[in-house]
Amino acid sequence: GGAKLEEETAFNLRVLGFEVLEGFGMTEAAPMITFTRPGEVLIGSAGRPMSSNEVKVVAKTWFTLLGLDDDALSGCLSLSATMK
16 A cells, blocks of 8 residues: 655755655545646645546545544543543
């Protein structure tokens, strides 16, 4: 698998004159979902959706995916803070 390019690394590469084109994909999507076009580099972004894809944000957090509400999230964050 891959990981997000660290923003500091991207910045350093830009200073050296490199234009790094990032993308995001999944095996199930065969494989590119988004890609940065030349001249459109925005550090920290994986680019725009490919023209063959429709991208929708369907959940903001894993809690939403699990059907939990903001109260459950707040409770977990509070519990986490007290356990440190």
